[in-house]
Amino acid sequence: MxxxxxxxxxxxxxxxxxxxxxxxxxxxxxxxxxxxxxxxxxxxxxxxxxxxxxxxxxxxxxxxxxxxxxxxxxxxxxxxxxxxxxxxxxxxxxxxxxxxxxxxxxxxxxxxxxxxxxxxxxxxxxxxxxxxxxxxxxxxxxxxxxxxxxxxxxxxxxxxxxxxxxxxxxxxxxxxxxxxxxxxxxxxxxxxxxxxxxxxxxSKLGSAVKVGKEAYYRQLEMPIEEAYAYTSDVIVENLMNRDTIEGLNAFIEKRPPNWEKT
The missing domain is CATH 3.90.226.10 (2-enoyl-CoA Hydratase; Chain A, domain 1)
Structure with missing residues (x-):
């Protein structure tokens, strides 16, 4: 067993x-x-x-x-x-x-x-x-x-x-x-x-969830101004992701995203 x-x-x-x-x-x-x-x-x-x-x-x-x-x-x-x-x-x-x-x-x-x-x-x-x-x-x-x-x-x-x-x-x-x-x-x-x-x-973009989960727990332990500074850097890096860009374009074009990595 x-x-x-x-x-x-x-x-x-x-x-x-x-x-x-x-x-x-x-x-x-x-x-x-x-x-x-x-x-x-x-x-x-x-x-x-x-x-x-x-x-x-x-x-x-x-x-x-x-x-x-x-x-x-x-x-x-x-x-x-x-x-x-x-x-x-x-x-x-x-x-x-x-x-x-x-x-x-x-x-x-x-x-x-x-x-x-x-x-x-x-x-x-x-x-x-x-x-x-x-x-x-x-x-x-x-x-x-x-x-x-x-x-x-x-x-x-x-x-x-x-x-x-x-x-x-x-x-x-x-x-x-x-x-x-x-x-x-x-x-x-x-x-x-x-x-x-x-x-x-x-069903969500795995790389975005991964980044988000890590940031979620880290920011909880920070003072609020430090948390905003940290998460601003996180979201900027997230926006550099090719699959995230594809998700934004898909939203504008009203179609499902074509992600390379899910």
Whole structure:
């Protein structure tokens, strides 16, 4: 059994975490598989969008607690293992954000702790309307400090802090209201709605989306005047692209663009 399955179709890479018996926990093996696909996708110009889902009854239940407990058996109480674990997890989360292709989380069941972090680290998310989200580590005495980073950059701070300190679950409807996910749909429609979104994105000029995604995240961290200066340079460079020029001409001439690279 492959722990992370990949299927490509029509410019979309479908990644499915495939450890249903462990609720697709972010084990050492799962993190390595995700990192491997992130590295492969980074240079794959044939892929325009990525969909990330989970097999079985849940999207992802977070880190593998049994594996983490085993890591504590080291002479240092597991400190070196834990430092390495969270470094590898951070690399995966940032890697998703830094991919040139937009990444869409297709979420069902539960997305808890680092599983919720995984949703927050994707560029977009569509969830089944009965999905539950949480950063529940506090319930077992472990504050979800690293999931907090992505979560607090997706939803308002007081709502994020409430989730982190109460350990309570949030419904898909509430997650959509707060901005953790783009939309909540019926379970029956989840795959189709996610594919529809991915297909729309994949139909755009890939080079423009790549430039735009990178600029989107970079400008968020800048003061507003610096952000305008930076994005002005980005859009000027975008306008120098042969395919962008073709898109402008096609718009004026009321015809579909004839892009060399999609």
């Amino acid at each position: 492959t722990i992370l399955e990949r299927r490509d179709a029509n410019g979309i890479a479908h990644l499915q975490m495939n450890a249903p018996e462990r609720l697709n926990a972010l084990s050492d093996e799962m993190l390595a598989a995700l990192q491997g696909q992130i590295d492969a996708l980074r240079g794959d110009s044939s892929i325009k969008a990525v969909v990330l889902s989970g097999a079985g009854k849940a999207f992802c239940a977070g880190h593998d607690i049994r594996q983490m407990t085993a890591g504590r058996q080291a002479d240092d109480g597991g400190k070196a293992y834990f430092q390495d674990l969270f470094s590898r997890c951070t690399s995966v989360m940032l890697g998703l954000q830094r991919l040139p292709q937009p990444v869409i989380a297709q979420v069902h069941g539960i997305a808890t702790a680092a599983g919720c972090q995984l949703v927050a680290s994707c560029d977009l998310a569509v969830a089944a309307d009965d999905t539950r989200f949480g950063v529940n580590g506090v319930n077992i005495g472990l504050f979800c400090s690293t999931p907090m980073v992505a979560l607090s950059r997706n939803i308002p701070r007081k709502h994020a802090f409430e989730l982190l300190t109460t350990g309570e679950f949030m419904s898909a409807a509430r997650a959509a209201d707060l901005g953790l996910i783009n939309r909540a749909v019926s379970s029956d429609a989840l795959e189709a709605e996610t594919l529809k979104l991915a297909t729309t994105i994949a």
